[in-house]
Amino acid sequence: MIMTLKDVPLGSSAKVVKVNAKGPMRRRIMDMGLTKGSTVFVRKVAPLGDPLEICVRGYELSLRKSEAEVIEVE
Amino acid sequence: MSITVALAGNPNSGKTTLFNRLTGSSQKVGNWPGVTIDRKEGEIKELGATVVDLPGIYSLSPYSPEEIVSRDYLLYDDPDVVVNIVDATNMERNLYLTTQILDMGIPTVIALNMMDEVEKQGSKIDIEELSRILGCKVVGISALKGDGMDELIETLKSVPEKPKPIRLAKASENTIGKISKVLEGDVSEDKLRWFAVKVLEKDELAIERIGDLWNDVTGFIEELEEADDDESDSIVASERYDAIGEIVSKVLVSNKVPGELTVSDKIDKIVTSKWLGLPIFAGVMFVVYYISITTIGGWGTDWVNDVFFAEMVIPGVESYLESIDVAPLLVAFVVDGLLAGVGAVLGFLPQMAVLFLLLVILEDTGYMARIAFIMDRVFRRFGLSGKSFIPLLIGTGCGVPGIMASRTIESERDRKITAMTTTFVPCSAKLPIIALIAGAWFDKSALVALASYFIGILAVLISGIILKKWPSLTGTPSEFIMELPPYRTPGPVAVVKSALEKVWSFVKKAGTFIMLACGIIWFLSAFDWSLTLVDDINDSILANLGNAVTWIFVPLGWGTEWQFTVGTITGLLAKENVIGTFGVLFGYADIAETGEDIWGIISSMVTPVAGFSFLVFNLLCAPCFAAIGAMRRELGSWKATGAAVLYQTMLAYAVSMIIYQIGVLAIYGTFGLWTVISFITVAVMAYILISKDPFGQYRKRATEVAI
Numbered sequence: 091m092i093m094t095l096k097d098v099p100l101g102s103s104a105k106v107v108k109v110n111a112k113g114p115m116r117r118r119i120m121d122m123g124l125t126k127g128s129t130v131f132v133r134k135v136a137p138l139g140d141p142l143e144i145c146v147r148g149y150e151l152s153l154r155k156s157e158a159e160v161i162e163v164e
Numbered sequence: 165m166s167i168t169v170a171l172a173g174n175p176n177s178g179k180t181t182l183f184n185r186l187t188g189s190s191q192k193v194g195n196w197p198g199v200t201i202d203r204k205e206g207e208i209k210e211l212g213a214t215v216v217d218l219p220g221i222y223s224l225s226p227y228s229p230e231e232i233v234s235r236d237y238l239l240y241d242d243p244d245v246v247v248n249i250v251d252a253t254n255m256e257r258n259l260y261l262t263t264q265i266l267d268m269g270i271p272t273v274i275a276l277n278m279m280d281e282v283e284k285q286g287s288k289i290d291i292e293e294l295s296r297i298l299g300c301k302v303v304g305i306s307a308l309k310g311d312g313m314d315e316l317i318e319t320l321k322s323v324p325e326k327p328k329p330i331r332l333a334k335a336s337e338n339t340i341g342k343i344s345k346v347l348e349g350d351v352s353e354d355k356l357r358w359f360a361v362k363v364l365e366k367d368e369l370a371i372e373r374i375g376d377l378w379n380d381v382t383g384f385i386e387e388l389e390e391a392d393d394d395e396s397d398s399i400v401a402s403e404r405y406d407a408i409g410e411i412v413s414k415v416l417v418s419n420k421v422p423g424e425l426t427v428s429d430k431i432d433k434i435v436t437s438k439w440l441g442l443p444i445f446a447g448v449m450f451v452v453y454y455i456s457i458t459t460i461g462g463w464g465t466d467w468v469n470d471v472f473f474a475e476m477v478i479p480g481v482e483s484y485l486e487s488i489d490v491a492p493l494l495v496a497f498v499v500d501g502l503l504a505g506v507g508a509v510l511g512f513l514p515q516m517a518v519l520f521l522l523l524v525i526l527e528d529t530g531y532m533a534r535i536a537f538i539m540d541r542v543f544r545r546f547g548l549s550g551k552s553f554i555p556l557l558i559g560t561g562c563g564v565p566g567i568m569a570s571r572t573i574e575s576e577r578d579r580k581i582t583a584m585t586t587t588f589v590p591c592s593a594k595l596p597i598i599a600l601i602a603g604a605w606f607d608k609s610a611l612v613a614l615a616s617y618f619i620g621i622l623a624v625l626i627s628g629i630i631l632k633k634w635p636s637l638t639g640t641p642s643e644f645i646m647e648l649p650p651y652r653t654p655g656p657v658a659v660v661k662s663a664l665e666k667v668w669s670f671v672k673k674a675g676t677f678i679m680l681a682c683g684i685i686w687f688l689s690a691f692d693w694s695l696t697l698v699d700d701i702n703d704s705i706l707a708n709l710g711n712a713v714t715w716i717f718v719p720l721g722w723g724t725e726w727q728f729t730v731g732t733i734t735g736l737l738a739k740e741n742v743i744g745t746f747g748v749l750f751g752y753a754d755i756a757e758t759g760e761d762i763w764g765i766i767s768s769m770v771t772p773v774a775g776f777s778f779l780v781f782n783l784l785c786a787p788c789f790a791a792i793g794a795m796r797r798e799l800g801s802w803k804a805t806g807a808a809v810l811y812q813t814m815l816a817y818a819v820s821m822i823i824y825q826i827g828v829l830a831i832y833g834t835f836g837l838w839t840v841i842s843f844i845t846v847a848v849m850a851y852i853l854i855s856k857d858p859f860g861q862y863r864k865r866a867t868e869v870a871i
Contacts, residue, residue, distance in 0.1 A: 109398060114227040118645050120401035121223035123257050126394060127402060133429075137441035138541040141644055143432075147256040147405070150428075150648040152537050154544065157645060 095130065095144070095158035103131045104163035111160040123147035124161055167213045167323060170238060172265060173249030174258050175220030176530075176649035178277045181658050182249055182307040183217045186317070193665070199229040199576070199800070210317050216243065222257070224264045226369035229576055235369075238268055239355060244323055246272045247316070252282045252289060252304070253650070255416060259408045262298070263330045267361055269354035271324040272300045275316055280306040286419035294415045299328030308655050329357055330411075332403040339388045340364055343381045350377060364388075365397045428530075428650040436534055445538050448531070449557055456519035456561065464514020473510070478503055493697065500686050502679055513667060516565045519558060520663040523569060528654030528662075532572060533646060540644055546628035549575070549644055552582040556589050556624060560617075563587040563787050567794040568666060575643075581631045583798035584808040587787035588623035590616050593739035594783055600743055601779040604763040605772040612776075616783055623784055623815065630852055631811075635859055681789040685737050701748050706730060719838040720781060720817070721774030721824035728770075728778055738788045773827035777820040784816035818845050 098104045106128050109119050123146045124130065131145040141154045171186075173179045184191075187206025194203045204217040218237060219230035226232060238246065248265050250258040265272060274294075282289060295302040301319050305312030331337055343360040351359045351374070362370035363381060371378050385396050392399050420426075425433070434440050455461065478499055485495045526532045532554070540550035551573045559566030566586045573579040590598065594616075602612035688706040692698045701707060710730035717723030717732075727749045734741040750762050767775070786792065786809045796805040825842035828834040852858040 114225070115643055115645075117223070117225045117227060117397070118643060120398060121225060121260065122645055122647075123260070123405060125402040125405050126398055128405065134432075134436065136436060136537050136541065137438050138538065140541045140544070141537060143436070143537070143648060149254050149257055150432075150650075151645065152533075152648055153645045154540070154643075157643065 093163055095124075095132070095142075095161040095163050096155045098130075098132045098163060100132055100134060103129055105129050106161060107164050108162040109160060110162060115157065115160070119153075119157070119161065122151055123149075124151075130163070167211070167244040167320075168242075169208070169213050169215045169320065170218055170243035170246045170270075171215055171249065172218045172234060172238075172246055172261070173220065173275075174222055174251060174254075174261060176647060177220070177249050177251040177254075177258060178307045179217070179220055179249050180662070181655060182247075182275060182277065182305070183215065184658055184661060185307055185310065185313055187215055195800070196229075196233045199233060201230060201233060208317060208320070211320055213320065215247075221261065223261055226367050228574075230574075232369070238265070238270060239358070243270065245320060246270050247275055247320070248272055249275045249277050249307075252276045252278050253285070255289075255412050256405070256408055259411065260404060263404045263408065264358075266298065266300070266327045267329045267358045269326050269329075269357065272327045273316070273319050273324055274298065274300060274302040275307075275312075276302055276304045277307050279304040280309050280311065288417040290415040290417075294411070297411055297414065298330070300324060308658075326354070330404070330407050332400065332407060335388060335391055336364070336399060336403055339384045342384045346377055346380045347374060350374060361400065365400045426650065431651055432534070432648075435531075436537060441538055445535060448526075448535075452519070452522045452526070453557065453561060456515055456522055456558075456565075458561075461515035461518035461561075464518065468510055468514055473503070496690065496697075497683070497686070500690070502683055513671070515562055516568075517663060517667050519561075519565045520568075520666045521659065523554070523558075523572075524659050524662045524666075525654060527572060528652070528659060530649045530651045533648050536644075536646065537648065543628075544644070546625040547632035548578055548581065548628045549573070552578060552628075555582050555586045556621075559586040559589045559591060561592055563589075563591045563791040564794045566591075567791060567798060570798055571666075577632075580799055580804075581628060583795055584631065584811065585624045585627045587791050587812070588627070588784055589620040590783055591739065591787075593788065596740055596743045597735075597779060597782055600746075600763075600766075601775050603760060604767040605775040612779070616779065619780060619819070620783060623819070626849075626853065627811075627815070633852070633856075633858055681737065685734065689734070706733070707749075709733075717781075719825065719841070720777045720820045721828070722770050722778045725769050732778075732782055732785070735782055736786060736789055736792075738790070739782070742782060771828070773824055773831065776827070777824040780823055781816045781820040784819060785813045786816075787812070818849065822846055 093104075095104065095106075106124055106126055108126065109116055109124065111119060128146060133143045133145055133150070135142050136152075141152045142158055143150055143152050144158075145151075171179060171183055183204065183206065186208050188209070190207040190209070192205050194205065195201070196203045201219055206215050206217070207213065208215055216237065218234040221228075221231050221234050224231055224235045224238075226235075237243070246265055246268075248262050250262060262274065276289065276291065276294075279289075289304070291302050291304050301324055303312055303316045303319055305316055307313075332340070340357070340360045343363055344356050347356060347359055347363070359370055359374065363374060363378070364385060366385070388399065389396050394402075435444055481503060482495060482499050485498060486492075523532075526535070532551075535554060536550035538550065539553040543549050543552050552570070554572070555566045555569040557566075558569050563586055566589075567583050570579050570582040570586065573582055595613075598613050598616050599608075602608050602610075606612050685706070688709070689701055689704045690697060691705055692703050693705060693708065698704050707726070707730060710733060711726040714723045714726040714729040717729055722728040727746065730749065731742045731745045734745040746762055746766070750765055770778075787795075792805060792809060795808055796802060799805050799808060821838065822842045822845060825839045829839050
């Protein structure tokens with residue numbers, strides 16, 4: 091079963107395996123540091139349930155669950 | 165020795181502060197050609213050097229206008245030096261851009277900013293070692309505090325040598341070498357590596373640039389992808405970050421305990437928490453609104469309008485002109501026409517200034533990002549993002565600063581859609597109209613006001629859906645990957661400067677247009693066709709024109725009465741004018757603010773449904789000239805502004821017509837041609853909302869009317 095960033099429970103970490111997106115979104119995701127092998131920490135979710143706040147490469151990044159879904163992790 | 169310095173760096177890295185420090189008051193703001201992004205240029209007096217401030221970017225991808233503008237500048241405009249500002253507290257991600265800049269082979273100086281925060285943290289950075297590894301000078305600075313500025317300027321006195329690029333893994337460098345050989349001769353030598361790496365990344369613009377040579381290199385790329393079992397863009401990105409990781413581990417001795425919450429994190433624990441997040445947000449918004457529109461800003465605006473203009477400027481100018489025997493007509497033109505226009509512009513300034521001050525504070529402290537974070541879920545449904553919320557909120561006070569607040573939205577598409585829809589939400593100038601309608605037909609019911617705000621918000625959300633499907637706006641997908649920068653205390657000077665800058669740019673751009681428009685309307689209302697002054701506005705050109713076009717609004721229920729049409733037209737000047745115009749037209753020059761005096765008159769002229777339709781039309785149609793001017797500023801061209809205004813007016817017409825026709829059908833059973841047309845319109849709107857690509861057939865024409 092493929093696990094994505096969206097499935098990572100709040101408060102835990104995961105390692106990026108693959109970015110399943112194309113075009114501008116793929117570029118953006120990788121540019122912001124979510125590359126193969128990078129560790130991310132899922133800090134919290136916004137009050138209304140979306141987006142997520144994660145910690146990657148030492149800074150805080152927010153992204154929608156629909157965007158987190160394209161990032162395969164382990 | 166006029167060298168050109170390009171200033172590049174991530175958003176939130178303190179670039180603006182550095183730019184201000186380097187260039188002081190010599191800044192000029194212009195536009196990058198073809199896009200609505202500000203281009204700031206200034207001069208470093210000590211060097212006689214020109215600094216071009218590139219937009220804040222995370223990378224040099226081929227997608228966003230900010231990145232494209234930056235890469236084109238660096239590739240083709242030949243700056244002599246690049247000053248790359250890097251946030252020392254966030255080195256890994258910041259250096260990602262650096263690796264790409266270094267690939268370009270332009271002499272580079274790295275300004276390592278926020279060194280004061282590094283010190284406070286207790287961490288240490290070996291600047292010399294970093295300089296050695298990167299092959300270019302690194303200067304530690306704190307733009308906020310002003311540290312290191314002299315050293316930075318000193319470094320720029322002698323143009324540095326070309327930097328060494330940061331090498332990726334062996335296999336990749338191998339492939340880059342092979343690609344470079346193919347590209348040799350087609351691109352200039354300095355930029356060879358840049359293009360080779362970008363081609364390896366399968367960068368669209370780079371591929372376009374090398375044309376047929378692409379076929380000669382695909383083989384090499386496929387080889388690498390097979391060997392590494394990954395796609396080439398992912399390989400390059402990972403290896404860039406790997407290389408950066410190594411560099412950082414060599415030069416940074418961090419005092420941060422992994423897992424320990426920073427001050428920012430602790431603040432966010434409360435500010436974006438599940439239970440307190442929304443209430444705190446509501447509180448902050450209320451305070452901003454209260455200070456800028458109701459209290460301080462409001463007092464300022466009232467003072468400018470009621471005291472400064474009404475009691476000082478206008479009588480002053482009037483008596484001066486009369487004292488030097490200027491023809492009464494000219495006096496009237498200057499006072500009632502031009503000055504009214506100037507007054508319209510200046511009246512906004514206090515509210516705008518205060519509002520912008522508060523917004524800049526929200527942005528620079530980092531809270532603005534949290535607002536977008538919290539509100540995103542609501543807006544996402546309608547094709548926008550959380551950042552669209554703020555302009556709308558401000559728009560309830562005044563649409564002009566509201567539209568301008570859409571500046572903070574990074575996505576050009578979202579920014580434009582937000583700018584176009586901000587005025588749907590009733591601004592404070594529309595409140596008298598609401599009061600007029602509520603009083604004349606609906607027994608002063610508060611439901612009228614409620615319905616107005618509701619319809620306004622609905623119009624915004626629906627427009628978000630509709631406009632996203634307009635071909636020239638579909639381009640970049642609405643994404644929400646956004647940095648949450650650490651909370652910082654902004655420098656007061658920078659804040660005030662930034663706020664004033666925004667206000668001034670509005671005055672310059674929108675101001676002239678507004679004055680002109682006001683002058684024209686004055687002229688039309690003061691003269692008749694034989695160009696003699698009229699005593700009774702009913703005889704003026706304006707009234708005539710109103711009469712002539714009023715038939716257009718007959719399907720809306722109120723076109724039968726030309727005064728309503730004229731009222732709507734003068735509403736373009738300022739929405740409050742609707743009341744004033746009715747006053748003049750019906751003989752109540754000194755009409756009450758809510759129009760009480762004429763409630764009886766107008767309620768006998770048209771039905772309540774028509775009255776409500778009139779209200780809706782005025783709420784949604786083209787905003788006042790000041791707001792149109794502000795839209796022009798954000799949309800970038802008159803063509804686009806015209807299209808936006810057309811959209812707003814058409815939407816207003818459609819909605820008002822539907823309300824009227826279906827209203828009279830429901831209440832009086834009246835059925836006619838226009839009832840049918842209304843149902844058809846509803847169907848068309850529903851289609852546009854639901855269908856995936858409703859404008860597909862019109863794609864070609866639509867992209868010509870690119871907004």
